[in-house]
Amino acid sequence: xxxxxxxxxxxxxxxxxxxxxxxxxxxxxxxxxxxxxxxxxxxxxxxxxxxxxxxxxxxxxxxxxxxxxxxxxxxxxxxxxxxxxxxxxxxxxxxxxxxxxxxxxxxxxxxxxxxxxxxxxxxxxxxxxxxxxxx
Numbered sequence: 001x002x003x004x005x006x007x008x009x010x011x012x013x014x015x016x017x018x019x020x021x022x023x024x025x026x027x028x029x030x031x032x033x034x035x036x037x038x039x040x041x042x043x044x045x046x047x048x049x050x051x052x053x054x055x056x057x058x059x060x061x062x063x064x065x066x067x068x069x070x071x072x073x074x075x076x077x078x079x080x081x082x083x084x085x086x087x088x089x090x091x092x093x094x095x096x097x098x099x100x101x102x103x104x105x106x107x108x109x110x111x112x113x114x115x116x117x118x119x120x121x122x123x124x125x126x127x128x129x130x131x132x133x134x135x
Contacts, residue, residue: 007079017123018076021033022074025061025069026072028065030059030061030062033061034054034055035054037126038115039053039054040053041125041127041128043060043127043128044128044129045132046108046131069094072092073092073094075092076089076090077089083116084115085113085126086113087112088112088114089110090109090110091109092107092109093107094107096134106132107132108132112125112128112129
């Protein structure tokens with residue numbers, strides 16, 4: 001099935017947002033990562049809990065960095081949306097510190113919703129939910 005120009009633009013926008021997200025994560029920049037989220041964004045890290053707002057999101061990611069999470073990647077499975085709201089379903093992957101000669105990998109599926117800021121081309125995540133499994 002042929003994709004429309006709008007679908008291509010949506011895919012490109014999400015890919016660009018993922019590049020920014022991975023770059024901030026892989027720099028271990030919790031402040032920069034939290035800035036990619038809407039000020040009232042909701043995040044659920046796959047543990048049955050949620051955090052709300054940039055300050056809490058920053059603390060969440062700082063905890064991951066303190067635990068040694070690194071080398072994060074995102075592979076888009078599907079995108080959708082309309083107008084000022086778009087979403088992605090994707091596979092994610094990250095490494096944990098080497099332990100006992102093994103290099104643990106965490107992976108899972110994520111769903112992330114993005115909202116375009118009024119009057120602009122900038123997008124922010126409004127909700128981000130993922131599950132996690134280790135190898």
